[in-house]
Amino acid sequence: MPKRFDQNRPFLTLALVFAAWLVVPTAVKRVMRAGFFEMQAPVEVTASYIRDLQEFWALKTRSKDELIEAGRDLVHLSNYYEIRLQKDDDLRARLERLDKLLKLPAPEGYRAEPARVVRRDFSGWWQQLVIRKGSNYGITVGSPVIYAGGVVGRIREVHAYTSVVELISSPGVRIAACLEGDTRPISFQGGINPSLAPARGEVEYVPVDVFVTPAAPRRLVTSGLGGVFPGGLTIGTLVNVEPSTDGLFKSGGVQLDAALSALSEVTVLVPEETPAAN
């Protein structure tokens, strides 16, 4: 065999494998991806349980005084939430009465499913979380994921015991948003993730009469349009706007919560099937 051909044989093999891979049916690739993911899942889930155990033992070292203090704070918080719940019930009842009077369709309901974070994967290429609940808890693809500070992202993949959450800071993610107290829709896009700093995003199609400066920022919330996220959830803080090149709208920068990068527990809003859908 000629020496030149022999030298190029690895590349010939590479070309052949590449060509063969292109013709492998998508269904086969999907099954293989699921298989490889499920093979790794138990290891990662076990590691997350070990981390929880570590945290538990770390908490056990706290003194009784600290625990008493934390308990007292918790009672205050609980009382506050109790009052808020009563107000919430009152408002809900009033809203239902108005809906009946106006014969409006019932809004889509969600079941809140809290889940622990198994793995954080925050690179410049993608930003995602793996959580410890999957199809075993009825999680569905596209379900919104939230935390105490607002929106986390949406479910991209559901596996048997785990799910993958695509964060709002991930490049390419777009969300229909609006400013608090303003119903006009604007477009949010994540994907600016500098090292050693909180993630940022960008907004487009901001009306020209909106003025925001770093000294007077405004809260950016979900608009409820688009059908994924319920309205009113915090996305981030709009810190600046400037006229876009076409002059018809403005664009600006959004500061996302630093806690988004350190989440250990999130809540999945699983859409509930309405009786009409059944």
Added chain:
Amino acid sequence: MKLRVLILSLASLLLVTLLAQLNHTLGPWQLHVWCGGLFVAFAALRLDFRTGAAAAFVGGLLLDAGAPVAFGTHALLFLAAHAVIFNVRARVPRDETIIGVIAALLANLGLFVALSFLRVDLGPDTGGAWMRNFADLLVSQLVLVLVAPWFFAVQTRLLQLGGTQLRDASRSGAL
């Protein structure tokens, strides 16, 4: 050959798990470690072509499973890196650990840049994304230099436990 591929795949699984744990810890600082070069270097330098290529491909599929890229992206990139290293290995003292580390560093650099080109246009700030990728690459190369000798030793020892003598394996028919 099958046993050697299985052993190297298990080593890759161990590396994937450790890197995932490291990235979980680094998450709050928005830093990410990616050591794709480590999945390729050892097998490309020390083993026959088929075994090395199969191990690199499986290692790539392990990464593909958890990444939002087309399934096979990492695997094909690893295969390409493997072919390049395999082609030049006759010209270097490939049994030396330092050569392995250098090969892993260069492979990691090439693979990282290739993967960045595939993903960088998705975000709104391309310049910022490159800066972030540069920081991640710097950290990744640093971690790779620290981890590579250990990982090569793990692979060597696992192969020896599986009954493979590396010198025989690398000499037995290049392809």
